[in-house]
Amino acid sequence: MFHQVQVISEDRDVFRFLWWPGGNLESEPLEYRMTVHLFGATSSPACAGYALQRTARDNELHNQDIVGKKAIQFIRNNFYVDDLLASVDDPTVAIEVVERIRSILSKGGFRLTKWVSNDRAVLQSIPESERAPNLRNSLETLPTERTLGVSWNAENDNFLFNVSLPDKPFTRRGLLSISSSIFDPLGFAAPFVVIARCLLQDICRKGSDWDKPLTDEELVTWKKWLQNVPLLSSIQIPRWLQLDNAQRVQLHVFCDASQRGYAAVHISA
Numbered sequence: 001m002f003h004q005v006q007v008i009s010e011d012r013d014v015f016r017f018l019w020w021p022g023g024n025l026e027s028e029p030l031e032y033r034m035t036v037h038l039f040g041a042t043s044s045p046a047c048a049g050y051a052l053q054r055t056a057r058d059n060e061l062h063n064q065d066i067v068g069k070k071a072i073q074f075i076r077n078n079f080y081v082d083d084l085l086a087s088v089d090d091p092t093v094a095i096e097v098v099e100r101i102r103s104i105l106s107k108g109g110f111r112l113t114k115w116v117s118n119d120r121a122v123l124q125s126i127p128e129s130e131r132a133p134n135l136r137n138s139l140e141t142l143p144t145e146r147t148l149g150v151s152w153n154a155e156n157d158n159f160l161f162n163v164s165l166p167d168k169p170f171t172r173r174g175l176l177s178i179s180s181s182i183f184d185p186l187g188f189a190a191p192f193v194v195i196a197r198c199l200l201q202d203i204c205r206k207g208s209d210w211d212k213p214l215t216d217e218e219l220v221t222w223k224k225w226l227q228n229v230p231l232l233s234s235i236q237i238p239r240w241l242q243l244d245n246a247q248r249v250q251l252h253v254f255c256d257a258s259q260r261g262y263a264a265v266h267i268s269a
Contacts, residue, residue: 001082002037002044004109005051055108071100095125116145118157149183158236172203173210188237194261196225
């Protein structure tokens, strides 16, 4: 994505670098300038994000129909860096929106590719070269993909966990490393992960060194938690939570008091 966005000419001098002509390390290096934004520069995400938003703005007047407005809305609000996550109620509408998004972004120099959907009709409307690599030869079984670090089974339309814990010693350092390795940005596993966090908190209160072995009591709690980690792989959370044609939806949250942890529930619609 970054290489699709040019650096304005007056800023290119700050992107100078040396390189050997033809890759010959025996030759005298020459001075070059980057003409596009590069990976590693702290400015690149903001500049690329601006270019993406500018593409939506520049094409808004020519996309005032229902499909066009939806496409512009998704480009503006549903991107996380170069990943687009969006959902519509009807496959026919999805096909039209996908086509429009690809068309709009191509005018800004962006090629949106590696498409995945839980609907085969939508996938069939997308050229094979633009689908996710494991969807280019067959649509018989839809895959499990990682979306912003979250595993999503497109066939069943469920979120799930694929947990592989690192092998670490039974110490404060090892406990922190292992409990932090469960990537769960949506908080599905929070009631389970908080047990390890509370144990770590207790160890910190005692002032234990980072590499001091856990006590027998701490070890019992920690091993019991580790034994239950594989059970996360059996949990599947439906992505689709709404009701078709619902006129009014209520979200009821049930909770209990706790002296050890707290949580927040957020819904945006």
